[in-house]
Amino acid sequence: MCSVEDTALLQLKEAFLATLEGVSLSILQPLLLADPEPSEPRGQECLWLLQQLHGSFQQLQEVTKQSLESLQKRLHQPGTTGLESLLLLGSADRFLQVHMEYIESYTSCVVVQVFQQVTKRKGKYWHRQWGLLQKHLPDVSLEGPVDTVLAQALCQPLTQHLEQCVPFLLQLGDSLGESHPAQELVAKAVTLYRNLQSFLQQALDQASATQALWHSLSSRLKDALCTPARRLLQDSQDIPVMATPLRAERVLLFDDALVLLQGGLPSGRDSMSKVWKGRCKFWVLTPEEEFSLCASEPRGRVVWQWKVSQAVCQALRGRKDFPVLGAGPAAPEPPACRSAAYTFRAEGHLCGATYDGEWCLARPHGKGTLKWPDGRHHVGNFQWGLEHGFGVYLVPRAAEDQFDCYKGHWQEGSMHGYGICEYGSEEVYKGYFQAGLRHGFGVLDSAPKAPQPFRGEHYIGSWQADLRHGPGVVVTQAGLCYQGTFQADEMVGPGVLLSEDDSLYEGTFTRDLTLEGTGKITFPNGFTLEGSFGSGAERGLYTQGVLDTAALPPDPSCTHKRQLGLGALPVESRWRGVYSPFWEFVNAGCPGELQEALLGFHVQSSRDYLSCERGCLKDKAGRMEDVLEELLQHREPAALRRYLHKALSTTRHPLGKLLRTLMLTFQATYTGIGANKHLQGLAQEEVKQHARELWAAYRGLLQVALQLKGQVPEEAEDAETRDRRVHGLMLPLVLPSFYSELFTLYLLLHEREDRLYSQGITNLNLFPDTKLLEFLDVHRHLWPLKDLRLTSNQRSSLVRDRCFLSAIECLQKIVTTVDPREKLEVLEKTYGEIEATVSRVLGREYKLPMDNLLPLLIYVVSRARIQHLGAEIHLIQDMMDPVHTGGRYDFLLTALESCYKCVQDMRLRQLPGHWDLRDLG
Template identity: 80%
Template sequence: MCSLEEMTLLRLEEAFLAMLAHVGSSILQPLLLAGPEHSEPWARECLCLLQQLHRSSEQLQEVTEQSLQSLQKRLHQPCTAGLESLLMLGSADRILQVYMEYIESYTSCMVVQVFQQVAKRKSRYWRVQFGLLQKHLPGMSFEGPVDAVLAQALRQPLVQHLQQCVLLLLQLRDGLGKSHPAQELVTQAITLYGNLQSFLQQALDQATATQALWHSLSSRLKDALCTPTRRLLQDSQDVPMTATPLRAERVLLFDDALVLLQGPAVHTFDLRLLWVRPRRHECTFCVLTPEEEFSLSARDPLGRAVWQWKVSRAVSQALRGKKDFPVLGAGPAPSEPPACRSVAYTFSAEGRLCQATYEGEWCLARPHGKGTLKWPDGRHHVGNFRWGLEHGFGIYLVPKATEDQFDCYKCHWQEGSMCGYGICEYGSEEVYKGYFRAGLRHGFGVLDSAPQAPQPFRYTGHWEQDQRSGYGVQEDSSRGERYIGEWQANQRHGLGVVVTQAGVCYQGTFQADKMVGPGILLSEDDSMYEGTFTRDLTFEGKGKITFPNGFTLEGSFSSGAGRGLYTQSVLDTAALPPDPSSTHKRQLGVGALPVESRWRGVYTPFWDFAHAGCPGELQEALLGFQVQSSRELRRSQERGSPEDAAGGTEAFLEDLLRPRQPAALRRHLGEALSAAWHPLGKLLRTLMLTFQATYAGIGANKHLQGLAQEEVKQHARELWAAYRGLLQVALQHKGQALEDEDAETRDQRVHGLMLPLVLPSFYSELFTLYLLLHEREDGLYSQGISSLSVFPDTKLLELLDVHKHLWPLKDLRLTSNQRSSLVRDKCFLSATECLQKIITTVDPREKLEVLEKTYLEIEATVSRVLGREHKLPMDDLLPLLVYVVSRARIQHLGAEIHLIRDMMDPVHTGGRYDFLLTALESCYQHIQKEDVRLHRLPGHWDLRDLR
């Protein structure tokens, strides 16, 4: 059965509900009808506040009615409805929220003097209404100004009801046994309603103080500061406080802002962007804001403590967006405001951020973390900030004069300037991918012209202070030519090579974009001119022309408009035609463009990264040329670092320290070079980009084969040094040192380990150059192969003068099983199939191993024929090898042989592999001979022809 306290609570709720209804009908509804009807902003604001107060009152009535219903249900069904069914106990938080909304609405009306504005009209009407209300509000005085009576009538019922609720709940708790299951529930409700009482009293006190403040200020200051929701928390007139260096006359702390009054000037600081820091002086503390830093000084330590505590708590309140509950000073002390926050702010001080709006993360009054910065002129930066400056990855948009056109910079930043790798898409549709320093293009980079530009181009090379300077390659599609060489101030300047689609190539010294002084010009038919040129590349002065047939023309040359070429020179027809194999002597750029200094701009960022100790935050900005889109760049930045999948920077450094045998080291290097996130993999991919830019397309010219070959070898040396550099960093992290490496060991590692691993990345372009260089030889070789293919096996063996006792075929009557066996061994078929595998790999060592296995297969076949172990002398080997080569029909064998010769490990020079390669080369040269092409094979071998 219900207790006496519950019955009393029921009657209390009934009386409170009736009182709310009378207040609503006698005051709130007439207030809305009597509200200001003017169109001025203040009148509209008053009406909105009254409407909000009326809605809050209706919600309060609704929740009180629900509470009353729960009490009535408990009264009539005490067995089925426990104390937890009472709304004021089981749903106290919900009631609390409704009460607080009513309190906020009421105090807002109070602060901006809504009641005073309304009371000016129909004062006699309100006297009549007060008379009707008096019997429902006993103990309340209805004497005095109308606005004061209105304010008291709207708050008095709430104040009294909360007081009585707390008393009755205390009595209810005391009446329950200590072991009663609802004991804790009632205790929590008592605490909640007690805190609500404190909150109400604090809200009334703050509203009264705020209202008094507006009366003390001039109308101009009041208009500037007064808002319905703003509350005064502290005034320097109550607890003295001064601000330096601003010399404020008065300091006001509101629940949303700190205000300094300095004569006619008003300095308002958003509390969400205000940080408090103590000072050594016991009476002073420091205040940090986005654009100001000042000190607040009190007369004594107690005053400083009061202000610092209140400012800190107000900042915490502002960041949470609601007032403390319980009120300040009640319950456990709230935590200090966080140093890092996310708030929007518009800068007003003069400078680069003037009128810019920043929205994002802050720390100690500075943009710090991820954020967005927008300027009124349309500039837009999204990315990372550190202590107020752009730092890390960011996307920066700069509007152009033309509508809907922007320069888009997707870059890494350092202390407010672009620094490191970035992709920039200009409004002109040009695209730059490369490095920046201090906001300018600096270091290695690639610039592509607009696709529809009148003169489309691509520049791949070094930049200094936003200009092409240093070594670089530019492809001019409209002119069909490519320049490879040195630049200065956006012009070709220094040693350089030009190759054209028309087959004309020239090398010389450039000055102000024009070729000057002596140079070399190679025509499409391989004629070569060595001498001086004019700026438009016409022969001028002393020179020498060497024709493909070996004739030379040496003397003085000159030309005039429409007059052709004039010369006073000597024609030498005694020279022999040049050997096709000597075409490597006409390689351009070799020696003129030192291979060590060509792509230093690619290696420099890597070594900067290594010398810094391989920090994780720098790896993302290291050689990002394999990233093709801003989406991938941004995804990489959001992951924190692109190597997360492999465990980060520490993981790959730790992996370097694992002891490895040569085979395991080779696998490790192969995995590192193929990984897009690994520094070695990034370096290799960037080098591939430079190689393609130099030697693919227009650059695929046979006269650049030597330049490309030495470049690949140099990359292998540099990548081995890069691996050693990373290993040194890993050892330094462990407090160890890297052992020195002598030149011989280094060369063995480069040629035997690194070169075979990196060669596949450059093989396509490099082999194309070998094909072009040896095109004539391979053409003759193909004709020879075609001529030899018309002979049946036995006839060809006979014509090649292979001794018949070495033939794998005999005049026997064969059974089916024997025929199968002989077909398998027919005319060195296993050796032929083995040699054909030479084109299935790009590794020179593996190609040499294929050649060795071919030789062993030839010997094994002969040994089976003879029925004993047999070592072939040179007289027998070479004819058999010619036979195998002719039947293997390997295309471009000359290009293969020369690439193997140039790229094989020097340790094999003079050894078994060198001997076998020389033998293969001799066979290749023999097949080119005119007698072979005319089906006139020698009846006897002259070994001198094969060497």
């Protein structure tokens, strides 16, 4: 660039900077000092706006000064080349931002008449400043009101400077020539200054129109609508338009709101980011209203539609349009789906609530958060304005820091389907809801202090309209178990009551499970009492009936194993609501957006869920395309087992998410008060049913994967194949997830038998190997005598553990796995170790007959000292694959059970002595 242009530009910048300094000295600083601490709100607002204006003005001065310094450096250092060194061209973004901020702060002062407010009390002072103003601002007219002069003095220098720069830059471009490398930068600078000119003029026009509007409105309307940053874009008094069916008298379009006036008052006011424009007609959709804007002329309709669209897009961007509002060739189409926050005002379910989340066509749609003024929160999925899908709902209680929390599924604004409700009263309900009420199968835990008929109760059964209704089972902390029928939360008809000592009552009850009416008690010793029962405050429980002591004593193993709920609560229908969202997910083709409905129950803390970022759960869910692709690659038996184990072990997989939810329902039903031996049958049924359902779930995912790949779906399995896959493949993989709670129930159910067994083990282990082998009538030629031989350095207490040691150590591994098949394999290996030891003793291969196997197995069992062996045996019997029934595994398990019963009888024997095993049957 030649020195002539350098010098001219330098002079232009120096003059502009000097003018800015004069404005700061003679206007802005006196304005700020005019009333440093105003007391009234209006004065405080004026001071805040002036401080904002002063700050943006200082930024404008700083940018101009830096630009001037850059020019001076070029002038005094001729070796400096390239127009990029000029701040004007090299930092266009900051240059633009500073100018726009100053224009915005200046026009905000104009809109609310800040200069008029400030100079009203200081008119004489400003007249005395006229000479100083004339000195620093020779080009500004000093005629007219003081506030007008000050407003012009703060705007006119910038307007003139922009007008002067454009011709200069055009001249600079002409001097460079078309091929000069800096020609593109100069062209950008010209565009920048012209855009700033357009933006400034539009901002001034909008400020002037807005100021005139506030002047024309009543003080009440002005107070309701006027804000410094708000700008009027269109008034129906200028271009007539009618809002139907609202019949508003006047329509005002601002850059941040659409206001409908009716009877001199705003009948509707919506943020522009909450306005949707219809496609076919000029419909305006807001979160609480829907109306159309109709103009008398086509041109008016086009103008209004264009400006509304522009205002919506501008509001969504969160900044002013640049270079000017509507500078594009056509009006943009506002997005139908977006994210925003809005507070509902109309009466109804959402009145006063603030929704922050995803929208579609003016309705909450997608993921979002609702917050009510009374402290209620809802985080979850919405569909067309209503809670729909998975969500968490938190309701504060009167007591401090107590909440009712619902985590579950919603349908059209109401709790519907499976959910978990944690009440502030320490009650917890896990089950089905319908239309916002507990309805269907569910489990309710009541705290001991809760005002319930049964203190500290655990209810498993049917609900209707938030009340217990239909068959159900109640377990109390006192150990009582009731099975019967409820109607409107009341027990009706006969029922069954089991006490902790296994006494059985069949008859009618009061609400607190007191015997009343006709009934029959069967005691553990077999005695029965039949007649009528009653109770009173002074007399306690009384009866009138017949006591029968002639009955034979019942089999204790049957008396204490009575089970409740079997048949009354069909296993197929207990937890259908848990599977429903999964099958909706599968039937929809496994879309990724529905995965959160399967994942939400895994949130450990309700408050953590309420505070989490929307979409974070979706990000963790994994891509369904990858899940289905991997599924297709692992269909062979060995690969399928590995795949299912991986899928069920991670909550990133739909099967893992489903299993995790089933674990929560199982824990809710059979832990705490629910850990009762009379519920073991229910629990066993559920585990097997879950295995069947999870296998069906895998098959459902497989069919979706095949369809997406365009392959032919697999044919339906026959019952035999399905049962073989369920028991041989799925059940062993599923059982570990329920094992802890399930095995606890087996422990409780077989506690008496295991206690007798433990006493027998204690007796047997009082004696050394030789005495025990002799007592068990093990043929002497089968004894491993070499293992029993003592050396001079050994004690008998050390030697006893050497006999059949490999078999003992093998059997002890039966408690290290939860898989019934693996437990049976351990038992088979134990038999093999016994047989191998005998073969070594005999020096030849030897197959043990049953008469020889049983006493040796009793010896191994006694030395293995496995705790709760009865619970282990019965769990294996109940959970093993039916294909093994009558086979080798079944034979070995029967032999182990016989040993278990034999050991129980040992508690009564005096050792050593002779014991004929044939007497034990």
